[in-house]
Amino acid sequence: MAVAGALLLGAGGAQAAGPGPAHRHISRVYLTVSPETPKKIPGGNVPFKRQTAPGSGSRPDAITPAPLDSISVNDCLAHAATSSRGNGWASGRHDSCQSYHLHTWKVDCDWWFCSQVGSADADLVDYQFTPDGKFQSRHIYVEQFIGNWSRKGEMSGINLTLNTTCRPTQGSGPCQTNLGSPTTEPVDAWVALGNQYNWYYFEQPKSSGVGNARVSYADLSWHLLVTGGENGPVTRDGPNSQVRCDSASYILYASGGEGCVFPWAPVPTWTIHRSATPEAAQNIYEAQTRPLTTQPPSTLFGVPFKLIVGAPSTYPLHRDAVADHIEAHRTTAQQACRRFFPGRYPAPHTDCDEYPFASTTEGSVNYGNFRNYVVKPIDSDDNQAAGRDLGLFYATERLLGDDGFNEPFHVSVQP
Structure with missing residues (x-):
């Protein structure tokens, strides 16, 4: 699903439905999402959290897997030319991200006279990762960042909802949501809170896969929704990021012969x-x-x-x-x-x-x-x-x- 394009009806084009007491004053809300440009933001150098792979200790083959490095918000934004397109940017087969800039604004109309009364901007980064090393499993994690807010004017009464979903594809079984749900706050509260992180945790069970390796596919996607205007909810959905899970018995680590990767990542x-x-x-x-x-x-x-x-x-x-x-x-x-x-x-x-x-x-x-x-x-x-x-x-x-x-x-x- 592609990111929705520019707003069809701007502030100057919004009009009251017609004269009359019931429609004399109307508030409308709009939302656009656009690709980022490479940049750094305050507080964006802290790496996202992720499971790492400590030494195996008692494993008979005595192989100690090296943990993969996490990435930060600024790492993702530095690769905006890629992270704002398609599946996103992958630093490896276990770590990927998407980055977009959101802009929402409020328009008030009295009769046929309309004007923009407020706006808010923020950066959105979805960090998607799967366990590596000893902790391999058919689990998929998303840590969603929204922050670097700027607001102008008045945005009272406008709410913003963030969410991320996992949808099975290619005949695969369910992608279960084990943690995470839509988060709704007034735009003014989002701005006041500053940089925020939301966690999501999904799983494609072994029973969902096909073939000897029990391979299954799913698409991760973020979702934005704004409400509070009389023009109804306005939604924007992020592009799909494909993930693949398997239970191949010939993969090392007998205690963790299951795992998920981003198959679209660069050839390792x-x-x-x-x-x-x-x-x-x-x-x-x-x-x-x-x-x-x-x-x-x-x-x-x-x-x-x-x-x-x-x-x-x-x-x-x-x-x-x-x-x-x-x-x-x-x-x-x-x-x-x-x-x-x-x-x-x-x-x-x-x-x-x-x-x-x-x-x-x-x-x-x-x-x-x-x-x-x-x-x-x-x-x-x-x-x-x-x-x-x-x-x-x-x-x-x-x-x-x-x-x-x-x-x-x-x-x-x-x-």
């Missing part, structure tokens, strides 16, 4: 660091930058040719979580390691490292016709550490790889 990037896993990082770097120097060799019409995808500036990789597919990719890669690195593989404390990964649709089986993949024997500890980090990335970003969902991601090599 897994960063592998040379300082942590130098051999695996080097193999990926060579694949992305010097593919013709890697094994196995490849030709196209007799000419050396190799196209390796996945780098941030190229076509992304896509997750594949099907066990049979992963095993087939690994088998093909290991056969290549034996053929092109005799004496080096197999060997003690050595793994056959492949890129693109066996857990992607671009793995060696699917791209094997032109050998658009690379293999290299590397230290087992190095290879397995990189694999654990990749698994953590999959979990943190909730990348699906089954039931027709093969979600994209990029890979970046850093120091």
